[in-house]
Every structure is written in C-alpha cells, then in structure tokens.
Amino acid sequence: MIEPLLEVRHLKQHFKKGRARLRAVDDVSLAIPGGETLGMVGESGCGKSTVARAILRLYDPTAGEIWFDGEDLARLSGRRLREVRRKIQIVFQDPLASLPPNMTAGQIVAEPLRLQGIGTKKERREEAERLLDLVGVGREFADAFPHEFSGGQQQRIGVARALSLKPKLVVLDEPVSALDVSIQAQILNLLEQLQQEYGLTYLFIAHNLAVVERISTRVCVMYLGKLVETARTADLYQQPLHPYTRALLSAVPQITKRGSLKQRIMLEGEVPSPLNPPPGCRFSTRCRLAKERCRQEEPELREVSQGHQVACHLV
Secondary structure, three states: OOOOOEEEEHHHHHHHHOOEEEEEEEEEEEEEEEEEEEEOOOOOEEEEEEEOEHHHOOOOOOOEEEEEEOHHHHHOOOOHHHHHOOOOOOOOOOOOOOOOOOOOOOHHHHHHHHHHOOOHHHHHHHHHHHHHHHHHOOOHHOOOHHHOHHHHHHHHHHHHHOOOOOOOEEEEEOOOOOOHHHHHHHHHHHHHHHHHHOOOEEEOOOOOOHHHHHHOEEEEEOOOEEEEEEEEEEHHHHHHHHHHEEEEEHOOOOOOOOOEOOOOOOOOOOOOHHHHHHHOOOOOOOOOOOOOOHHHHHOOOOEEEEEEEEEOOOO
C-alpha cells in the first residue's frame, strides 16, 4: 500500500460564537497518496474550505492530527512550521481578489520566494518569468497588473505563484468556479499537465461534481462538518451509496438510454446549523429514507467494499 503524503486523523475545527460552539469540522479523517487528487464536494457551508485552511495551518485545529510528509502539522509552530509550509500551497476561488492589485504579475509570483529568502532579486525575477511561461501567461506580461488580465489569466498567475516554492501538495479551493466553462476546461488541462510533469498532489475542493469527476482520483463527500462517503471516483459516480451523495449526483444533468433527463432527487428543508447539529445522522432531517435509529444514533464512516466508505445505517 502506498504511504499517503497527507493523512488527516479525526480533525476537529470548532469556533466559539458567544456561548455557543460552531462545529465547522467535526471528526474528519482522510488520506491522499502522493501524485493523486482527492476531490472534496458538498454544499456551501459544509466545512470543505475549513478543512483546507486547517491543513494549511491558517487555523489552529481544535483537535486531531495532520500528518504531512512524516510530520504532524498540528503540533508544529514557529520556524519549523514556516519551513514545512513551503511544501503546501493554495490556489483560491476568486483569482482577482487573491492577487495584490498594486503588484505586477512577476512580483506576485516572486513574492513567496522573497518571503522565504530564496535567491537574489534577479534570480527571483527569472524564476517568476519561467513560471509565467509555464502556466501559459507569458513572461512578456510580467510587468502587467492583475486588472489587465482576464479571469483565466489571473487564475494562471495564482497557479504560478503556488508553484514558486516547488510544493508537494497544492490545495485547490474552488479554483474554477468563478470562470466560464471554456476557461474552466483550460485551467483543468493546465492542472493535469502540471501534476503529470511535477508529480504534484492535489486536494481539489469544489461544488461542481462534473469538474470533480474529471480531475479526481478519489472523491469524499462532506455534509455539515462530517464525511458521509468516500471512494474511488468511478465507484462513487457509478454506485453512490449515501442518500446525500445520490441527491448531489442527481443534480448533474444526465441523459438516460431512452433520451430523457434523469430524474433529480429534490432535498427538502435547509441544512441544519453547525451551532446546533441534530442528534444521530446529521442528514436525517432531510433524508426521505431516515428511520428512528438514524435520528438517534450517529453512523460511523465504515468500509462497505474495498476503498468505499460510507456513514449510513441503511447501507
């Protein structure tokens, strides 16, 4: 079995809201082998981006372990944390908002190198120009400012910046959701090309299931701070087991053999608040199949077939 580059064990990320506690992430475990892509899907507010920020140590985890390249990031601080962070980078959802407006493309890409004290100013400039060429922006635009680029070009600059420190893991937090469909395909092609060329490992967060299916090796599904299902991509899309996963996949337009659109499973009600999650299965308040056990006893994420895990009493 391949050792994972990243392994998260029982991660919890809670925030205090007055006297209450918001359970944004509540006991999440996952692993990503080197060179693979783990897709993470779920509705807005389910905790996907919070998981990403905890892995990056932008948050101090409430509990749990984050093993990366043999070290528990949750226990690191100071200089050692800064050194390890060089190996993990992020590409954000909104390309323009993530780029400093008063810096040129070349300065933006070179900035991580400057902050880490790597190379001379001339060497950093040369590396920034090389990366701009690599991602398809072109070194001739190194002195242009973010607002002078299209959305797709802005995101390519974000990708170049993420690659500047030669990371092993790149967290992609909704990297194409702000782009139109044709540009999305270009960015996905770029990410796949870079992964093959440099052996990169991706955590790919998105709500677009078609995008996740294309780029991911494995997929995990989050609901209200918890993982409810995880499997290899083909297994999850061909045979989803959790009622929530089935509902998500039914929202993707599909043509049946008879030429009609596949019927969508409509979820009723709102996602409960993470300030006061329901007892038992957190999806039970919206699940048409829920039994009394579901409302009282929380299901564990368990393996039901090789590499396929699901948290549901009915499976």
